[in-house]
Amino acid sequence: MVLSTYKKIAYSLHIGNNEDPTMLVDIDGGYEEILSDQGMSRLKWDYTGEIIFGKYNDSLISIDIKTKEVRSYIRYGNLDFAISSASSAIVFHSEIDGYLHLFDYELETDRQLLAHSGWRNFAISPNERYVAFVGHELYVLDIETSTLDTVYDVNGRDTKPSWNFSSNKVSYHSGDGMFIYSLTTNENIYYSGTFMNPSFYDENDNLCVYNYQEEKYHFFDASFNHLGTSSLDTGGYNNFSFNGDRSQIAVLVKGDNHSSLALFAINTQTLDYHQITEYKDIGSFTWQP
Structure with missing residues (x-):
């Protein structure tokens, strides 16, 4: 390999x-503890690959892996956040004021986007114009216009939306099936099966998706043509x-x-x-x- x-x-x-420490492992070998005492949850790297963000108690914090500096930014409660792959933008929902926020941790600016409740599992589009997230439905928020589209009534709230590279499609699962929603055509393609967390992995909009009944990964193209199945058995983890x-x-x-x-x-x-x-x-x- x-x-x-x-x-x-x-x-x-x-x-x-x-x-509950937070650890850093090198894939070629070697471990390092970077935070002890309860650690962090919902870990995410920033776009530079040098800072790790996470939830610590009810606050958003970060660790610089070089300097080991720990910073606490803002209290937001017990929900979720997403971090941009291209800039220092973070989207989170605050249980404190009930708003979805756009926060820039380098400029330390904080913008209220929209008031709502129960938002989680955010995903920022690569072009940073849209946020896909799950409440009782799957939503797509246009950050520039503050327009909120309700896409689908999700059966269950554990879905994790994934953007394609072109920022015009969102994949997600709902119940025993998965979907690809097109922002261009408003088409919502459905594929039945025991799948979770379909995620785009290349510029051709091919998908990596976990089948929780088989406990294996499957691969599909953007029309849900089956490309293959991994023999990797995870034992039940998705x-x-x-x-x-x-x-x-x-x-x-x-x-x-x-x-x-x-x-x-x-x-x-x-x-x-x-x-x-x-x-x-x-x-x-x-x-x-």
Whole structure:
């Protein structure tokens, strides 16, 4: 397996007794604890690949992996946030004031976008014009015009929307099926099956998606033509994180009582992976962009 040039993966551990550290592992070997004492959840790298953001208690915080500086930015409650892959923009929902916010952590500017409740699982489009997110429905918010479109009545609120590279399609799952919504045509294509978290991984709008009944990854094109199935059996975990060019994913693999992180090359669609952590109780994780 040819390893990615993106070398580091941040992950959190669940040890208990208020000792849940945030770790940094190099895919070529070596571990580093970068935050102890309860650690962080919902980890995400910034666009530079040098700062890790996460939720700590009810605040948004960051860690600079070089200087180890920890910064606390804003209290927002117990929901979710998304970070841009191109700039220092962050979108989050605040339980404090009920608004969706656009926050720039470099300029330290904060803009209220829209009041709503129960928003989570945000995804910022690559062109930074749109935000897709889930409340009781799937929504697409145009940041420039503050126009909110309700796309579909989602069956369940655990879906994670994914933008394609061109910022004109959103993929998501709902119940026992998955969808691709086109902002250009307003068409919402449906494909039935026990799939979760369909995610675009190349400029041809091909999808990597987890089948929770089979516990394997499947691959589809943008018309839901089946491209292949991975022989990788995760043991029931559906969490994964792309590397910077989306050619590989880091996945959780289930052991007897714990979980470990492994790498998987999408283009092989085979059991082409290697384990990079010991079996531990791993929480959220994110691959360096």
